Amino acid sequence: MAKMQANQMRAGMVIEFEGQRYTIIRQNIMIPGKGNAIIQVDMRNIKTGSKKDQRWRTADVVERLExxxxxxxxxxxxxxxxxxxxxxxxxxxxxxxxxxxxxxxxxxxxxxxxxxxxxxxxxxxxLPEQVTLEVVEADPVVKGQTASSSYKPAVLSNGVKTMVPPFVTQGDRIVVKTEDASYVERAKG
Missing domain, CATH: 2.40.50.140 (Nucleic acid-binding proteins)
Incomplete structure (x- = not known):
């Protein structure tokens, strides 16, 4: 842990405040008409994920974590x-x-x-942005459905449900985004 002045806080830094750890999301220096500048900080609690707004004076000291x-x-x-x-x-x-x-x-x-x-x-x-998984279940294409029309539901080998283009069938290996399971492309090779 290292002490630093409140005006040195930057987005991405982690501080300890009131016994909790917070990631700094953004900080603004506000200069009122009279008196000292105030640092307005948006931060997120690392354990709970909840956001908190906190104000400091520029000379206040905070604990920065490595x-x-x-x-x-x-x-x-x-x-x-x-x-x-x-x-x-x-x-x-x-x-x-x-x-x-x-x-x-x-x-x-x-x-x-x-x-x-x-x-x-x-x-x-x-995690990596994308991962290749096998389609273990895919609904058959409905007759009259055009290739460009809506995606159909499928289940991946990790149990996650996603939407795939009509041409994807059971047994295909596809690339999906780890963030939201969205279809990227058919796996090559």
Missing amino acids: TSDEEFTFSYAEGDNIILMHPETYEQTTVPKDILGDRLPFLVENMTVQVRMIEGEPVAMT
């Missing part, structure tokens, strides 16, 4: 945890599953993930 983004390889899931391995040291790190929220099903074996660490503790995890 953050680092590290790459890990996903090994396996165990109970409520995800077990990650550091690709160089082979050390294992345990992360709670809920760090991924509804993106959890897109975590596949040996996937490389980015983990944001604060003071050595994992607080957030980023």
